[in-house]
Each structure stands twice: as C-alpha cells, then as structure tokens.
Amino acid sequence: GAGVSQSPSNKVTEKGKDVELRCDPISGHTALYWYRQSLGQGLEFLIYFQGNSAPDKSGLPSDRFSAERTGGSVSTLTIQRTQQEDSAVYLCASSLWDLPNEKLFFGSGTQLSVL
Amino acid sequence: DAKTTQPPSMDCAEGRAANLPCNHSTISGNEYVYWYRQIHSQGPQYIIHGLKNNETNEMASLIITEDRKSSTLILPHATLRDTAVYYCIVLGDDKIIFGKGTRLHILP
Numbered sequence: 001g002a003g004v005s006q007s008p009s010n011k012v013t014e015k016g017k018d019v020e021l022r023c024d025p026i027s028g029h030t031a032l033y034w035y036r037q038s039l040g041q042g043l044e045f046l047i048y049f050q051g052n053s054a055p056d057k058s059g060l061p062s063d064r065f066s067a068e069r070t071g072g073s074v075s076t077l078t079i080q081r082t083q084q085e086d087s088a089v090y091l092c093a094s095s096l097w098d099l100p101n102e103k104l105f106f107g108s109g110t111q112l113s114v115l
Numbered sequence: 116d117a118k119t120t121q122p123p124s125m126d127c128a129e130g131r132a133a134n135l136p137c138n139h140s141t142i143s144g145n146e147y148v149y150w151y152r153q154i155h156s157q158g159p160q161y162i163i164h165g166l167k168n169n170e171t172n173e174m175a176s177l178i179i180t181e182d183r184k185s186s187t188l189i190l191p192h193a194t195l196r197d198t199a200v201y202y203c204i205v206l207g208d209d210k211i212i213f214g215k216g217t218r219l220h221i222l223p
Binding site: 004007011033035042043045048050055056092093097099100103104105106108109 | 209212
C-alpha cells in the first residue's frame with residue numbers, strides 16, 4: 001500500500017485479555033516506530049526497530065508489553081493481561097532509514113479500549 | 116525531555132500567515148529541528164525539518180536563527196484545514212520525542 005497500515009482500527013477488549021496490534025510499514029522502509037497516545041495527551045514513545053532488531057525498547061511501560069518485527073516488514077505489538085490504563089491510540093510509523101535526517105510516516109492508529 | 120518550548124495555543128485568521136515559534140536553547144550542533152502536526156483523530160504528519168539553513172517546501176517555511184536557539188514555522192496562507200497541534204522537535208539520534216506542541220486555531 002501507499003502508506004502505513006494499522007489493524008485493527010478499533011479494538012475493544014476485557015481487562016485481563018491479551019491483544020495484538022499490527023503494523024504494515026511503507027514498503028522498503030527499514031525503521032519502524034511504535035507510539036501511544038492517551039486521550040487528550042501527547043505521544044509517548046514505546047519502541048523502535050531497525051530491520052528486525054529493536055535497539056531501543058526504553059519506552060515499553062511494563063513487561064506486559066512486547067513487540068516484534070519479522071522479515072524487516074510487519075510488526076506486532078502485544079499487550080498481555082490488558083489493564084484499563086492501557087486504553088489509548090497506538091500509532092505506528094516508519095521511515096526509509098534511521099533518523100535523524102529522515103521523515104516519519106504515521107499510520108492512522110489502533111484505538112484500544114479496555115473495559 | 117522534549118528539549119523545546121512552544122506556546123500552548125495560538126490563533127490565526129484564515130488567509131493570513133501563521134508564525135509558530137519554538138525555543139530550543141540547548142540544541143547541539145548535530146541536532147535537527149523538525150516540525151510535525153497532528154490534525155484531530157489522525158496520526159502526526161511530517162511538515163519540514165532543517166539543520167542550520169532556512170528551508171521551504173510546499174507546506175511551509177522553517178526559519179532557524181543564526182545561533183540555532185530558536186526557530187519559526189511559517190504557514191504562508193493558513194486555511195481552516197491547518198487547525199492542528201504543531202510539534203517542534205529537536206532530534207539528534209534515533210527516536211522522536213514529542214512534547215505538548217502548540218494548538219493552532221485558524222479563525223474564519
């Protein structure tokens with residue numbers, strides 16, 4: 001596709017369940033980033049990938065959060081035993097090469113609601 | 116730590132130039148100045164970036180002071196569709212840290 005694609009666009013889950021969020025970056029982009037944005041708040045960095053490796057996982061809030069990237073393309077963000085405070089929009093972005101001299105292209109996000 | 120300071124909100128009349136300031140007094144020599152914007156319910160959108168020189172593209176102009184301690188994003192002819200939160204970011208490494216940004220209201 002032409003842009004970064006995220007699925008599902010909306011996810012409603014019950015507290016304690018596991019969820020998987022998917023990101024398809026722009027074809028050929030080597031770097032991939034995950035952010036989350038709680039209602040009315042700014043963007044919070046979670047993790048970034050260069051190829052299939054994650055040099056920086058510093059933003060993952062807890063060990064319930066994990067992410068992987070396969071084939072240098074698709075990435076999945078997994079949240080185990082979801083809590084209500086995990087409710088947010090999860091945004092994925094990709095860039096052709098590593099920052100700093102690159103543009104990030106963002107997807108439309110996954111709205112996660114934990115009941 | 117976003118490393119930048121921006122006014123929380125600004126108004127601009129439709130059709131006028133919108134000038135959004137940003138202070139980054141601790142910027143170091145190899146750090147870029149980036150601008151992104153986020154229109155309601157959408158992912159952030161890249162606008163422009165620069166290192167030392169002023170830059171212009173189809174969306175905006177970026178004016179960086181000679182000492183690089185501040186910059187201004189200029190939207191030359193603001194429209195209602197430019198209503199968004201505008202983020203000024205200083206970036207020298209491998210990830211973008213977003214601050215609170217400036218909420219720009221375009222007034223009809």
